[in-house]
Amino acid sequence: MNARSLFSGRHSVSDIHPAAIATVVVLIAYPTFASDFFVFQIGAYSLILGTIALSLMMLAGYGGMVSLAQMTVAGLAGYLVAILGDNSVEVMGLDWPWWLFVPTAILGAALFSAFVGAVAVRTEGIYTIMITLAIAVAFFYLVRQNYVLFNGWTGFAGVEPPTLLGVYWRDPVPFYYLSLAVAGFFFLAVLYASRSTFGLGLQAIRDNPRRMRALGYNVTLHRIVAYFLSGLIAATAGVLFVWFNGRISSGSVGVGIVIDILVIAVIGGIRHPVGPFLGALAFVLLENFAIDLIDRERFNTVIGVAFLLVVLFSPDGLIGIWHRIRPRLRIGGSTRSKSGRVERVDRHAAGSLEQT
Amino acid sequence: MHGLAKKALAAAIVLAFASPAVAQDSIKLGALATLEGAFAAPGEDGIRGVRMALEEFGHMAGGKKIELITGSSDASPDSAIRATRKLVEQDGVKVLIGPLSGSEGLAVKDYAKTQPNVTFLNGTSAAQDTTLRSPAENFFRFSTDGAQWMAGLGEYAYNKKGYRKVAVLAEDYSFPYTQVFGFLEPFCRLGGKAPIDARFWVPIGNKDYSSVIAALPDDVDAIYVALGGADAVNFLTQYEQTGGELPLIGGSITVDQTVLGSKGRTRDFVIGTPSAGPISDTWDNPAWNGFVAAYKKQFPDGFPSPSLFAHGYYINTKAALLALNEVGGDLSDGGVKFRAALSALEFDTPTGKVSLDERRQAIADMFLTEVIEGPDGNLLNKTIEVIPQVTQTFGLSYEEFLKYGQVGRENPSCM
Numbered sequence: 001m002n003a004r005s006l007f008s009g010r011h012s013v014s015d016i017h018p019a020a021i022a023t024v025v026v027l028i029a030y031p032t033f034a035s036d037f038f039v040f041q042i043g044a045y046s047l048i049l050g051t052i053a054l055s056l057m058m059l060a061g062y063g064g065m066v067s068l069a070q071m072t073v074a075g076l077a078g079y080l081v082a083i084l085g086d087n088s089v090e091v092m093g094l095d096w097p098w099w100l101f102v103p104t105a106i107l108g109a110a111l112f113s114a115f116v117g118a119v120a121v122r123t124e125g126i127y128t129i130m131i132t133l134a135i136a137v138a139f140f141y142l143v144r145q146n147y148v149l150f151n152g153w154t155g156f157a158g159v160e161p162p163t164l165l166g167v168y169w170r171d172p173v174p175f176y177y178l179s180l181a182v183a184g185f186f187f188l189a190v191l192y193a194s195r196s197t198f199g200l201g202l203q204a205i206r207d208n209p210r211r212m213r214a215l216g217y218n219v220t221l222h223r224i225v226a227y228f229l230s231g232l233i234a235a236t237a238g239v240l241f242v243w244f245n246g247r248i249s250s251g252s253v254g255v256g257i258v259i260d261i262l263v264i265a266v267i268g269g270i271r272h273p274v275g276p277f278l279g280a281l282a283f284v285l286l287e288n289f290a291i292d293l294i295d296r297e298r299f300n301t302v303i304g305v306a307f308l309l310v311v312l313f314s315p316d317g318l319i320g321i322w323h324r325i326r327p328r329l330r331i332g333g334s335t336r337s338k339s340g341r342v343e344r345v346d347r348h349a350a351g352s353l354e355q356t
Numbered sequence: 357m358h359g360l361a362k363k364a365l366a367a368a369i370v371l372a373f374a375s376p377a378v379a380q381d382s383i384k385l386g387a388l389a390t391l392e393g394a395f396a397a398p399g400e401d402g403i404r405g406v407r408m409a410l411e412e413f414g415h416m417a418g419g420k421k422i423e424l425i426t427g428s429s430d431a432s433p434d435s436a437i438r439a440t441r442k443l444v445e446q447d448g449v450k451v452l453i454g455p456l457s458g459s460e461g462l463a464v465k466d467y468a469k470t471q472p473n474v475t476f477l478n479g480t481s482a483a484q485d486t487t488l489r490s491p492a493e494n495f496f497r498f499s500t501d502g503a504q505w506m507a508g509l510g511e512y513a514y515n516k517k518g519y520r521k522v523a524v525l526a527e528d529y530s531f532p533y534t535q536v537f538g539f540l541e542p543f544c545r546l547g548g549k550a551p552i553d554a555r556f557w558v559p560i561g562n563k564d565y566s567s568v569i570a571a572l573p574d575d576v577d578a579i580y581v582a583l584g585g586a587d588a589v590n591f592l593t594q595y596e597q598t599g600g601e602l603p604l605i606g607g608s609i610t611v612d613q614t615v616l617g618s619k620g621r622t623r624d625f626v627i628g629t630p631s632a633g634p635i636s637d638t639w640d641n642p643a644w645n646g647f648v649a650a651y652k653k654q655f656p657d658g659f660p661s662p663s664l665f666a667h668g669y670y671i672n673t674k675a676a677l678l679a680l681n682e683v684g685g686d687l688s689d690g691g692v693k694f695r696a697a698l699s700a701l702e703f704d705t706p707t708g709k710v711s712l713d714e715r716r717q718a719i720a721d722m723f724l725t726e727v728i729e730g731p732d733g734n735l736l737n738k739t740i741e742v743i744p745q746v747t748q749t750f751g752l753s754y755e756e757f758l759k760y761g762q763v764g765r766e767n768p769s770c771m
Binding site for chain 1: 392425426427428430431432433434435437438441442445446459462463466527528529530559560765
């Protein structure tokens with residue numbers, strides 16, 4: 001996990017903030033002190049939702065493109081796993097080997113994401129949101145009403161991860177580590193890509209597409225590639241998502257959860273790749289425990305109010321709150337310096353939702 | 357920013373360890389219902405049923421205090437499993453009542469197989485396969501399934517009403533499949549027809565029925581409608597507005613209290629609709645009247661009369677409490693004794709005697725009803741006939757019944 005030092009000579013181990021190391025240690029040690037429920041339904045589920053939200057954060061934070069179709073991409077990958085792999089519903093289930101259907105599902109969904117991008121990139125701001133929402137809703141109705149391929153309302157059940165290396169990957173601890181590996185990999189990949197030529201180009205396009213065009217960049221293609229890459233992230237998380245639930249149906253890609261992904265990304269903050277994961281953790285904890293805090297008929301209100309408060313007091317989400325209170329706590333000087341270049345650009349990212 | 361991650365994790369860790377210590381003299385009872393989405397009103401009534409049973413037993417069973425923990429789903433299998441997992445693995449309930457709807461029941465039954473030490477009792481989910489095919493050893497259903505609910509309706513429509521050909525309109529998932537099967541099987545056996553191209557399957561939460569209404573054939577005698585909650589209200593309203601004149605035959609939750617209690621112009625239009633189900637509002641019987649009185653007393657803001665959801669959850673909760681009394685509240689053996697007591701349990705409910713078959717599925721009385729206007733202007737289901745002790749297999753042997761095949765959009769074919 002400590003791979004950031006491997007990326008280039010520009011970063012040395014001493015640059016890494018002690019809190020980051022502590023976080024990694026806690027994440028890896030987590031199953032040793034948490035119950036199965038907390039490992040699986042809180043830990044793994046947060047990581048999966050966080051990874052899907054990460055793909056949105058990448059598009060929105062670095063590219064200024066808010067796509068509501070990320071859950072749709074993840075859902076398509078999940079459906080492809082159920083269709084190409086094995087399920088217990090006796091609809092489809094082509095029984096391909098896992099090493100064939102997993103890459104196929106991920107690539108297929110990522111190509112779909114590139115297609116969504118191709119449709120959406122020529123629009124700006126609210127129109128991008130509308131187009132991607134339309135695609136998400138269309139997909140939802142397609143899977144709900146199509147029985148030949150997607151088995152309608154009931155969808156697919158009995159979707160099992162392969163048993164590899166003698167490990168049943170749906171058991172809480174292995175599945176948690178699998179989710180952690182995927183989430184960690186994409187977290188670092190996004191962090192790295194944000195400083196690559198491609199990532200800087202994307203951020204520059206976000207800030208001034210006309211200037212980039214004048215400099216000779218193919219802005220449209222650049223954005224479509226960004227959609228494709230974010231599709232890879234969402235699709236991989238989608239494979240984990242279907243294995244987590246063991247089932248997928250139209251309800252898994254409904255408008256509710258599509259909006260949830262946006263909420264998670266915004267609550268966490270889209271300035272930094274860690275935001276979506278914080279947002280996902282907050283979301284999953286609320287979803288599971290709000291009902292214990294308050295009268296059962298009002299628990300959705302608690303969830304809504306909590307999110308409202310975060311957005312009200314911090315337009316850039318939980319990360320923003322941290323940035324506001326940190327100066328008062330007088331700790332941690334090096335977090336900022338180690339990613340100074342990104343931060344400078346990112347200062348505008350928080351407002352990019354409004355700007356675009 | 358990583359510091360915050362650490363803090364959030366610390367909070368999660370604290371939460372992980374903060375699960376309250378289990379008191380020796382209390383038993384945790386989980387109740388799972390749909391408190392969100394299209395089925396929120398039925399879900400709330402289900403929870404009322406659980407509370408009624410607890411009230412009746414003074415929140416005690418087997419000498420121990422019963423602690424109720426509710427969970428909520430939105431009627432999708434995914435959310436039902438997540439809520440169930442939380443109740444079982446985090447809150448540590450040993451007995452769980454629920455879920456409410458068909459596809460959820462199938463999912464929870466599959467989950468039950470992974471938790472052999474926890475006992476699951478159904479809420480009101482009524483899909484056939486929950487108990488018919490590959491049942492779980494620790495999943496009990498003291499409520500009846502959607503096909504049982506239709507007992508007597510097919511015969512009534514053919515013989516008394518004289519219908520020979522019907523169109524079918526139902527939601528597109530496992531519970532309505534079960535209902536349609538339960539109605540059509542006897543109806544078609546007598547010689548009735550229900551052409552495949554006159555069967556309309558709509559998604560749950562469908563708002564606009566104009567295309568269905570336009571496509572209804574002219575040469576049918578009636579429409580069999582199996583929609584629930586808001587869907588039923590939407591269809592009934594729109595069918596009336598377009599001047600539809602065909603008589604209706606109702607599924608169990610199409611003309612129940614949750615629909616009849618809704619304000620709107622559909623009221624006069626549904627009067628005379630025959631239906632069948634596990635309860636009947638107007639059944640003049642001391643046990644039922646007592647149940648209604650208790651419901652009204654405990655929940656003045658509830659429905660005018662308890663819905664079948666309150667009824668189903670009540671019966672399943674009561675079964676759990678009775679069995680807990682029998683074993684003295686002892687679940688220390690992973691619930692083995694408790695489940696043995698449940699299997700042998702036979703008791704009187706507000707709607708007659710209930711017992712279980714070998715697949716832990718209830719055998720109970722069913723009610724054939726017709727919608728009438730009550731004395732104070734509210735719509736009620738008048739009892740026409742009580743069909744005694746209906747089994748899941750319609751009195752056939754298990755093997756013979758399996759030959760019908762799985763319920764679905766084209767079963768029975770009825771040509």
